[in-house]
Amino acid sequence: MPKKIRLGILGGGGDSLIGILHRVAAHMFDNYDIVGAVFSPNHQESLDFAKEIDIPLNRIYPDFDTLISEELKLPESERIQVCSVQTPNFLHFPMAKKLLDNGFHVICEKPMTTTYEEAKILRDAHKKAGTIFAVTHTYTGYPMVRQMRELVRSGALGKIHKVDARYYQGWINPIIHDAEKRKTVWRLDPTKAGISSCMGDIGVHAFNMIEYTTGLQIKSLLCDFNYLYQDNVMDVDGTVLIRMGDHVKGVIRASQVATGEENGLAIRIYGEKGGLVWEQERPNFLYKLSDTEPLQVYKPGHTYNSDLSLDGTKLPAGHPEGIFDAMGNIYRGVARAIRGAEFDPGEFPTMTDGVRGLNFIEATVASHKSGNTWVTLD
Numbered sequence: 001m002p003k004k005i006r007l008g009i010l011g012g013g014g015d016s017l018i019g020i021l022h023r024v025a026a027h028m029f030d031n032y033d034i035v036g037a038v039f040s041p042n043h044q045e046s047l048d049f050a051k052e053i054d055i056p057l058n059r060i061y062p063d064f065d066t067l068i069s070e071e072l073k074l075p076e077s078e079r080i081q082v083c084s085v086q087t088p089n090f091l092h093f094p095m096a097k098k099l100l101d102n103g104f105h106v107i108c109e110k111p112m113t114t115t116y117e118e119a120k121i122l123r124d125a126h127k128k129a130g131t132i133f134a135v136t137h138t139y140t141g142y143p144m145v146r147q148m149r150e151l152v153r154s155g156a157l158g159k160i161h162k163v164d165a166r167y168y169q170g171w172i173n174p175i176i177h178d179a180e181k182r183k184t185v186w187r188l189d190p191t192k193a194g195i196s197s198c199m200g201d202i203g204v205h206a207f208n209m210i211e212y213t214t215g216l217q218i219k220s221l222l223c224d225f226n227y228l229y230q231d232n233v234m235d236v237d238g239t240v241l242i243r244m245g246d247h248v249k250g251v252i253r254a255s256q257v258a259t260g261e262e263n264g265l266a267i268r269i270y271g272e273k274g275g276l277v278w279e280q281e282r283p284n285f286l287y288k289l290s291d292t293e294p295l296q297v298y299k300p301g302h303t304y305n306s307d308l309s310l311d312g313t314k315l316p317a318g319h320p321e322g323i324f325d326a327m328g329n330i331y332r333g334v335a336r337a338i339r340g341a342e343f344d345p346g347e348f349p350t351m352t353d354g355v356r357g358l359n360f361i362e363a364t365v366a367s368h369k370s371g372n373t374w375v376t377l378d
């Protein structure tokens with residue numbers, strides 16, 4: 001095993017939702033060591049958290065600019081190699097851009113930036129830097145999602161004609177109805193989240209899942225949002241009709257006010273020869289539907305799965321793996337890329353996915369605001 005990759009972390013502190021997922025994922029295949037971080041805008045909180053999780057304090061920096069300037073003073077053999085950006089959305093662009101401009105590899109949370117314009121600037125910076133850039137659309141790391149992609153690619157469904165991706169959550173429901181409470185959530189604040197709450201936070205995962213599994217691109221869309229209240233400027237629910245090519249159509253349904261729903265991401269793909277159904281809350285079951293054969297259920301770890309799917313399973317069949325493992329698979333793909341080892345393009349979403357995501361988010365807002373008209377994606 002080559003030496004561990006030196007990982008830096010931005011955001012993802014003890015108070016965060018996503019930090020634990022990244023830290024576990026980074027350690028999962030023994031590929032990374034966390035050597036530096038800014039876990040919080042409050043330096044003392046960053047230091048306290050680093051102490052708690054036993055990371056040396058000498059590289060816990062007061063802010064992101066100091067992390068870069070101090071790391072650049074270190075010899076390359078000691079310097080952070082890859083930084084993982086896990087802050088609220090508005091910080092992704094300035095952090096990722098400066099990291100790329102200074103030659104670091106980047107793992108970036110979604111949505112990659114808050115505007116399409118920023119995403120394109122980042123793409124140019126990445127081209128110049130030539131380093132590895134991954135966007136953590138976590139769900140692509142599940143073995144059964146990878147299997148779905150491989151089944152579609154192998155022609156198991158024939159020509160695709162219908163796609164339906166749904167991402168229903170209910171957590172904003174108890175918050176949105178209270179005018180004071182809804183001011184306290186960064187996902188409902190356009191200066192922190194970007195122009196969209198629901199599509200920007202979860203609709204974009206559904207969008208990515210469709211393009212990841214089908215290998216097709218969404219060409220145009222028509223979107224209808226619900227904001228629930230006049231004074232709420234951020235969508236909390238949306239339905240998007242999508243066109244992916246001649247006679248390939250579908251729908252993305254996303255909601256943060258689907259009362260009682262937890263993390264209900266599900267994708268259905270239908271082709272002339274069959275259909276595939278996968279649900280995030282039951283990730284170890286992939287259903288294949290047919291007009292002529294009984295229902296088939298694919299499960300992880302069996303040799304009938306593709307190499308890409310099997311690569312994402314650590315234990316023999318029947319030992320359930322979940323969201324931590326999915327993120328672990330993405331981190332492993334990134335480690336292979338950083339080391340210059342061979343890897344499958346399906347192992348982690350890239351800059352291209354990040355840019356597509358922002359193109360999608362802005363198109364949904366433009367469509368809704370123009371009176372629910374069709375908008376073309378680049």
Ligand SMILES: NC(=O)c1ccc[n+]([C@@H]2O[C@H](COP(=O)([O-])OP(=O)(O)OC[C@H]3O[C@@H](n4cnc5c(N)ncnc54)[C@H](O)[C@@H]3O)[C@@H](O)[C@H]2O)c1
Nearest residue numbers: 011012013016017018038039040041086087089109110138
């Ligand atoms: N891939 C996924 O499935 C998934 C799931 C949840 C969240 N996310 C994304 O992860 C990001 C973070 O979401 P979250 O729910 O963990 O947010 P959060 O509010 O729970 O945590 C944000 C963290 O960033 C830190 N932070 C804020 N400003 C900072 C700064 N200037 N410097 C350093 N740290 C700073 C905070 O202290 C906190 O620890 C978002 O972009 C979100 O869209 C992705």
